[in-house]
Amino acid sequence: xxxxxxxxxxxxxxxxxxxxxxxxxxxxxxxxxxxxxxxxxxxxxxxxxxxxxxxxxxxxxxxxxxxxxxxxxxxxxxxxxxxxxxxxxxxxxxxxxxxxxxxxxxxxxxxxxx
Amino acid sequence: xxxxxxxxxxxxxxxxxxxxxxxxxxxxxxxxxxxxxxxxxxxxxxxxxxxxxxxxxxxxxxxxxxxxxxxxxxxxxxxxxxxxxxxxxxxxxxxxxxxxxxxxxxxxxxxxx
Numbered sequence: 326x327x328x329x330x331x332x333x334x335x336x337x338x339x340x341x342x343x344x345x346x347x348x349x350x351x352x353x354x355x356x357x358x359x360x361x362x363x364x365x366x367x368x369x370x371x372x373x374x375x376x377x378x379x380x381x382x383x384x385x386x387x388x389x390x391x392x393x394x395x396x397x398x399x400x401x402x403x404x405x406x407x408x409x410x411x412x413x414x415x416x417x418x419x420x421x422x423x424x425x426x427x428x429x430x431x432x433x434x435x436x437x438x439x
Numbered sequence: 440x441x442x443x444x445x446x447x448x449x450x451x452x453x454x455x456x457x458x459x460x461x462x463x464x465x466x467x468x469x470x471x472x473x474x475x476x477x478x479x480x481x482x483x484x485x486x487x488x489x490x491x492x493x494x495x496x497x498x499x500x501x502x503x504x505x506x507x508x509x510x511x512x513x514x515x516x517x518x519x520x521x522x523x524x525x526x527x528x529x530x531x532x533x534x535x536x537x538x539x540x541x542x543x544x545x546x547x548x549x550x551x552x
Contacts, residue, residue, distance in 0.1 A: 357539045368545040369482075369531065376538050415481060419539040425470055427539060429481045 327352045329418045331430040339438045344388075344403040346433045348416035351397065357419040358399045359427070360390055364412040372414075375399065386410070411437045441466055441534050443544035451550045452522055459518045460547045462532035467512035470535040473505070476546070477528045485530075488515045522551045 332347040350356065360372040373384025380392040386409075390401045399416060413432045420426035442465040452458050462471065473485040486494045486507055494507040509515045519526055527550050533541040 359540070361543075369533075369543040371540065371542070374538075374540060425487070425535045425539060426484065427541065429483075431481050 326422075327356065327418050327420055327428050329416050329428055329430040331414075331416050331433045333433050334431065335434045335436060337436040337438060338406050340408055341405050344401070344406045344410065344435065346401040346414050346416075346435065348399045348401065348430060349397055350399060350416075350418045352418060352421065354421050355394070356421070358390075358392060359417040360384065360388070360399075360401050361415045361417060362412050363415065363432075369415070372401070406435075406437050408437050408439065411435055441468065441536060441542045443532060443534060443542060445532060445544040445547050447547060448545065449548040449550075451552060454523050454551055456522055457518055457520045458522065458549060459516050460530055460532075462515045462517070462544055464513045464534055468534040468536065469512070471509065471515045472533045472535070472541065473507065473515070473517045474531040474533065475528045476531060482531065485517070519549065522549075524551045527551045 328351045330349045358375040361369045362372050363369050372388050373382045375382045375392045383389045388403045390399050413434050415432050416430040418428045444463045446461045471488045474482045476482050484497050485500045486496045488494045488507050488509040490509045490512050504520055506518045529546045529548050531543050531546045533543045535541050
């Protein structure tokens, strides 16, 4: 069965410094992978997705993620954090048991220090 | 992409009552989903709602507690029945636009007292 693990429940960085949110997945096939962001009291927004094309995926707001099959990882990065990046981030993997279901990570809360 | 609206955006309800949440999409979609997000938690899929067929419920969720309607390709409702404080959550609808990509509504924040 597939699973997804977000290695940090909270990440705190200073404004202007790099962001790294870690995600590992478990799957017996090549999955689709996503990062979603949820700002306080707002809905979920798709940041980026990997669907077996380029392994380095660029998303919105300067975020990018690299699919590493050998490490079963899909870490999210951003070179320079902005105060507006403070939010909850979810790593998500497609389910092999259906052609539409998603498996959600527990989430990582990103805190930006001024 | 798809634009999704939900009503109500929030509500405070008494235990034992029911609340119906509406989800409207700006385009026709085959698959719609209902999720629950308990405070400080990730998302849990409640059910999948396809137009013209019965909703498919995930383990731990039953139709008597969470009846769903899907009358057409742009609209769905979720009812939370006989509510208890444990039902206090954010309820989200989403649509699948292909290749597992889902777009979400803004959510309904439910508090049961």
